[in-house]
Amino acid sequence: MFGHTSARRTMEIMTTSSGYDALLVLSFGGPEEPAHVRPFLENVTRGRGVPPERLDAVVEHYMHFGGVSPINALNRDIIAAIETELASAGIDLPVYFGNRNWHPMVEDTVAQMTSDGVQRALVFPTSAWGGYSGCRQYHEDIARARGAVGDDAPDLVKIRQYYDHPAMIGAFSDAVTSALESLPDERRASARLVFTAHSIPDAADANAGPPEDGGHLYSRQVAEASRLVAAASGIDDYDVVWQSRSGPPQIPWLEPDICDHLESLSAKGVDSVVVCPIGFVSDHLEVVWDLDTEAEDKARELGMAFARAATPGTDRRFAQMVVELVREYVAEGAPRGVGEVPRYGSTLNGARCALQCCEQPTRPTRAGARV
Ligand SMILES: CC1=C(CCC(=O)O)c2cc3nc(cc4[nH]c(cc5[nH]c(cc1n2)c(C)c5CCC(=O)O)c(CCC(=O)O)c4C)C(CCC(=O)O)=C3C
Numbered sequence: 490m491f492g493h494t495s496a497r498r499t500m501e502i503m504t505t506s507s508g509y510d511a512l513l514v515l516s517f518g519g520p521e522e523p524a525h526v527r528p529f530l531e532n533v534t535r536g537r538g539v540p541p542e543r544l545d546a547v548v549e550h551y552m553h554f555g556g557v558s559p560i561n562a563l564n565r566d567i568i569a570a571i572e573t574e575l576a577s578a579g580i581d582l583p584v585y586f587g588n589r590n591w592h593p594m595v596e597d598t599v600a601q602m603t604s605d606g607v608q609r610a611l612v613f614p615t616s617a618w619g620g621y622s623g624c625r626q627y628h629e630d631i632a633r634a635r636g637a638v639g640d641d642a643p644d645l646v647k648i649r650q651y652y653d654h655p656a657m658i659g660a661f662s663d664a665v666t667s668a669l670e671s672l673p674d675e676r677r678a679s680a681r682l683v684f685t686a687h688s689i690p691d692a693a694d695a696n697a698g699p700p701e702d703g704g705h706l707y708s709r710q711v712a713e714a715s716r717l718v719a720a721a722s723g724i725d726d727y728d729v730v731w732q733s734r735s736g737p738p739q740i741p742w743l744e745p746d747i748c749d750h751l752e753s754l755s756a757k758g759v760d761s762v763v764v765c766p767i768g769f770v771s772d773h774l775e776v777v778w779d780l781d782t783e784a785e786d787k788a789r790e791l792g793m794a795f796a797r798a799a800t801p802g803t804d805r806r807f808a809q810m811v812v813e814l815v816r817e818y819v820a821e822g823a824p825r826g827v828g829e830v831p832r833y834g835s836t837l838n839g840a841r842c843a844l845q846c847c848e849q850p851t852r853p854t855r856a857g858a859r860v
């Protein structure tokens with residue numbers, strides 16, 4: 490059952506005039522049955538200093554959904570939508586699917602691409618962001634997968650960060666407006682807009698981006714995307730908070746946490762929130778558990794009305810954005826972005842964007858020694 494890719498058709502691969510002959514959608518991966526939850530989590534956390542107590546808690550989150558992460562199915566839907574949009578744009582590129590942490594593994598997918606004769610492919614990462622987890626780790630995946638295949642591996646060009654693409658900002662903004670409209674009439678005018686993204690260690694954020702850009706690229710992009718979405722929704726007052734913190738408690742991560750923030754808002758008399766998961770392209774486990782279960786329960790406990798805005802992955806504009814990004818490369822179109830924070834992240838064969846870009850900070854081991 491493993492190892493097949495999502496290339497929907499067998500076709501003769503022809504190098505187009507633009508020089509690309511496939512598109513690889515590269516994602517995080519997730520388990521699709523209970524027996525796969527532990528091995529998946531072991532892949533995610535290998536060498537990353539995540540305490541066993543945290544892992545046990547996360548196993549439980551997956552078990553609440555029958556051991557099935559929604560992420561792979563959502564990515565298959567995104568791929569089907571991309572195929573439709575590519576076809577209507579007249580761009581003839583087969584689409585492949587590979588993951589960092591679970592099947593279909595990117596190593597297997599790149600092996601398949603090699604045997605299909607692919608020579609040079611674009612890689613669309615399902616993360617819009619800079620930073621180690623959001624960008625550089627995807628470069629590492631590309632390099633590892635090519636290394637596993639050897640000399641015949643195709644050249645792989647990763648598509649750039651797209652945190653401020655107008656199509657994505659538009660989809661998020663419409664989702665915020667719909668979430669606001671779903672609140673009870675009497676709670677709508679007082680609703681507070683709260684953006685949330687995956688927390689990362691402070692030290693990882695400090696190192697995010699090329700050093701000459703000043704660091705903190707991830708939190709700066711998240712803040713900028715939030716500003717753009719709020720502005721497009723006609724809202725000028727909002728907060729940016731973080732979720733899904735992992736790692737040992739003594740290491741500082743980006744704060745405040747969404748649930749703590751709901752408590753502070755409630756203490757100030759706020760009785761209604763719209764939560765926008767700006768950091769995620771689809772409703773994967775961090776969204777359906779950490780927001781739709783934990784944060785919503787917290788809001789209920791505090792007597793607050795709660796509405797969670799949709800993620801953009803199911804919006805047709807998301808697949809259209811992917812095709813626009815592909816066009817930037819195949820037709821050398823100008824990058825479209827509406828934000829003021831720069832975007833990096835496009836390199837060949839897993840090279841870094843710059844020397845010491847998104848360097849992993851040293852982490853204490855559980856024994857207390859630094860590695
Ligand atoms: C910035 C960021 C994104 C957004 C960018 C992107 O989308 O890539 C993201 C996405 C995701 N994170 C995911 C799942 C997990 N992340 C973990 C752990 C971690 N995430 C981190 C950061 C991020 N993560 C970090 C710094 C860690 C600590 C360990 C380490 O330094 O690497 C763990 C380990 C257990 C835990 O501690 O939570 C799991 C299971 C899933 C799949 C969910 C599903 O199955 O539906 C997705 C899309």
Ligand SMILES: [Fe+2]
Nearest residue numbers: 622687733775
């Ligand atoms: Fe994560």
